[in-house]
Amino acid sequence: VIPYRIYGDWGTTRLRLWRIEEGAATAFGQGPGIGQLDGAPADVLRRAIEPWRAAQPPERLALCGMVGARNGLHEVAYAACPAAAADWRRAAADLSFDGLPLRIAAGAACRDEEGRADVMRGEETQVFGAIRLEGALASGRHLAVLPGTHSKWVTIEDGRITDIRTFLTGELFALLQGSSLLAAGGESGTDDAEAGFAAGLDRAATSGGLLGSLFEARAAQLRDGRSAGWARSFLSGLLLGSELAELRRAGQLPREVAVVGGAELAARYTRTLASWDIAATPLDGDACALAGLELLDADD
Amino acid sequence: VIPYRIYGDWGTTRLRLWRIEEGAATAFGQGPGIGQLDGAPADVLRRAIEPWRAAQPPERLALCGMVGARNGLHEVAYAACPAAAADWRRAAADLSFDGLPLRIAAGAACRDEEGRADVMRGEETQVFGAIRLEGALASGRHLAVLPGTHSKWVTIEDGRITDIRTFLTGELFALLQGSSLLAAGGESGTDDAEAGFAAGLDRAATSGGLLGSLFEARAAQLRDGRSAGWARSFLSGLLLGSELAELRRAGQLPREVAVVGGAELAARYTRTLASWDIAATPLDGDACALAGLELLDADD
Numbered sequence: 001v002i003p004y005r006i007y008g009d010w011g012t013t014r015l016r017l018w019r020i021e022e023g024a025a026t027a028f029g030q031g032p033g034i035g036q037l038d039g040a041p042a043d044v045l046r047r048a049i050e051p052w053r054a055a056q057p058p059e060r061l062a063l064c065g066m067v068g069a070r071n072g073l074h075e076v077a078y079a080a081c082p083a084a085a086a087d088w089r090r091a092a093a094d095l096s097f098d099g100l101p102l103r104i105a106a107g108a109a110c111r112d113e114e115g116r117a118d119v120m121r122g123e124e125t126q127v128f129g130a131i132r133l134e135g136a137l138a139s140g141r142h143l144a145v146l147p148g149t150h151s152k153w154v155t156i157e158d159g160r161i162t163d164i165r166t167f168l169t170g171e172l173f174a175l176l177q178g179s180s181l182l183a184a185g186g187e188s189g190t191d192d193a194e195a196g197f198a199a200g201l202d203r204a205a206t207s208g209g210l211l212g213s214l215f216e217a218r219a220a221q222l223r224d225g226r227s228a229g230w231a232r233s234f235l236s237g238l239l240l241g242s243e244l245a246e247l248r249r250a251g252q253l254p255r256e257v258a259v260v261g262g263a264e265l266a267a268r269y270t271r272t273l274a275s276w277d278i279a280a281t282p283l284d285g286d287a288c289a290l291a292g293l294e295l296l297d298a299d300d
Numbered sequence: 301v302i303p304y305r306i307y308g309d310w311g312t313t314r315l316r317l318w319r320i321e322e323g324a325a326t327a328f329g330q331g332p333g334i335g336q337l338d339g340a341p342a343d344v345l346r347r348a349i350e351p352w353r354a355a356q357p358p359e360r361l362a363l364c365g366m367v368g369a370r371n372g373l374h375e376v377a378y379a380a381c382p383a384a385a386a387d388w389r390r391a392a393a394d395l396s397f398d399g400l401p402l403r404i405a406a407g408a409a410c411r412d413e414e415g416r417a418d419v420m421r422g423e424e425t426q427v428f429g430a431i432r433l434e435g436a437l438a439s440g441r442h443l444a445v446l447p448g449t450h451s452k453w454v455t456i457e458d459g460r461i462t463d464i465r466t467f468l469t470g471e472l473f474a475l476l477q478g479s480s481l482l483a484a485g486g487e488s489g490t491d492d493a494e495a496g497f498a499a500g501l502d503r504a505a506t507s508g509g510l511l512g513s514l515f516e517a518r519a520a521q522l523r524d525g526r527s528a529g530w531a532r533s534f535l536s537g538l539l540l541g542s543e544l545a546e547l548r549r550a551g552q553l554p555r556e557v558a559v560v561g562g563a564e565l566a567a568r569y570t571r572t573l574a575s576w577d578i579a580a581t582p583l584d585g586d587a588c589a590l591a592g593l594e595l596l597d598a599d600d
């Protein structure tokens with residue numbers, strides 16, 4: 001019988017679990033996100049680990065993400081910036097879950113020079129994992145982007161998280177699916193999608209801002225025969241491009257960025273960054289999460 | 301028996317009807333908007349005018365707004381910019397509705413110097429009405445804003461509409477009510493609302509853009525004890541302020557603006573414009589609509 005541990009990333013939209021044997025992931029499990037629970041968080045977690053546990057209980061569990069939020073399983077503090085991995089690790093909560101040791105990660109919270117707060121839960125685990133996996137990130141100043149529902153731009157200085165900038169990219173794109181902008185239009189094709197994305201990126205780079213550019217998705221359907229598919233891709237490009245345009249306006253556009261995420265989203269960001277002459281280093285989001293969870297799980 | 305006509309503004313969210321006797325509105329009626337129909341447009345209109353018509357049929361009807369859109373009662377063209385009132389009037393459609401003469405207004409469509417299309421349906425009627433009511437708008441170059449679901453900034457040159465800029469302000473605010481940004485927070489008071497609105501306006505003026513500023517509504521609840529009410533008002537101020545910030549970035553911030561709309565929204569825009577040192581002339585939206593509908597209804 002090989003002993004194992006359970007690592008997990010429990011975010012707003014999904015729970016992802018890994019079975020870890022001798023330091024390597026040997027199986028994968030999943031469940032609903034903290035924002036989509038169909039029961040108490042403890043019951044949902046119990047159900048998710050049951051298939052593994054019934055055969056043999058894990059040594060212990062380590063979880064990161066919204067599981068540590070107020071509406072998660074147990075509220076855990078934020079590590080305050082500048083936050084090194086050791087600071088973050090110390091802010092974790094050690095609990096007992098059905099008699100099993102359970103460690104829940106802290107989030108990370110920063111304030112910018114104007115005192116504006118920003119936070120994350122889960123992404124900090126990937127960032128600390130990325131620093132472990134990618135030695136170059138451990139010294140000097142670096143920027144990482146973690147695209148998603150909330151796109152996080154994270155500044156790393158000598159291995160510490162020193163700044164967080166959250167862009168509502170994915171959430172706003174989802175909300176706009178229910179807007180009047182996409183109501184009209186005809187047939188859509190692959191060409192439409194590529195042309196729309198490119199047009200949206202271009203608009204983000206050249207217009208005065210996002211709020212006054214969104215309606216072009218509809219006007220182009222009404223006046224230029226664009227399809228609803230073109231409009232959807234236009235919105236996607238406009239939102240992604242707006243991240244870069246807003247960073248540029250704030251004087252924070254970098255030359256190099258580590259892109260931490262799934263292959264498809266990372267590829268889209270990498271292509272877009274290239275069109276802005278920014279070098280991107282793609283890092284696998286799961287690998288970074290696992291490396292970060294291993295840090296979290298490590299004994300003192 | 302005094303003869304009467306029926307004027308109406310049939311937009312996405314509501315149908316508003318006026319009974320006009322000898323040039324003056326003597327009664328008001330209403331019904332569902334084109335975006336919220338509970339039957340065929342013709343049936344909805346029939347039902348809305350029935351109380352007046354049963355006693356005495358009107359001489360004729362004149363309608364503006366989304367009634368002339370593809371999903372309205374009858375699709376009417378857009379008057380192309382530069383569009384004078386006479387151009388717009390000529391583009392209207394003359395129909396027969398249950399034996400009654402019915403005139404439906406055209407929309408207005410412009411392209412900016414980069415070829416980007418923008419359109420409106422209904423607001424052009426208010427703009428032409430405003431030019432009639434406010435003599436100063438008839439010559440020279442002026443800017444009018446018509447706040448709402450879609451906020452329209454309209455350039456008027458020598459009485460012609462020459463440019464339209466649509467900001468998705470109201471629609472985005474409505475969509476964000478369903479976002480994760482407003483999920484947390486405690487009690488809210490009037491002070492919270494005022495402080496939040498002011499903070500949002502300030503953020504719009506100083507930040508790199510809207511997309512990277514929205515999450516502050518949530519972070520301020522999590523880290524600074526702000527209420528959900530504060531956050532809602534922050535978003536409102538951030539969106540309204542973003543209209544001005546984006547116009548400024550595009551080099552289109554005016555010194556004077558005519559604000560056409562209902563009293564409450566116009567007052568909010570007027571106050572905000574004042575904080576940007578922009579002089580605002582509030583014009584009653586209904587009065588402008590009626591003056592525009594009278595133009596539409598006029599015999600050749």
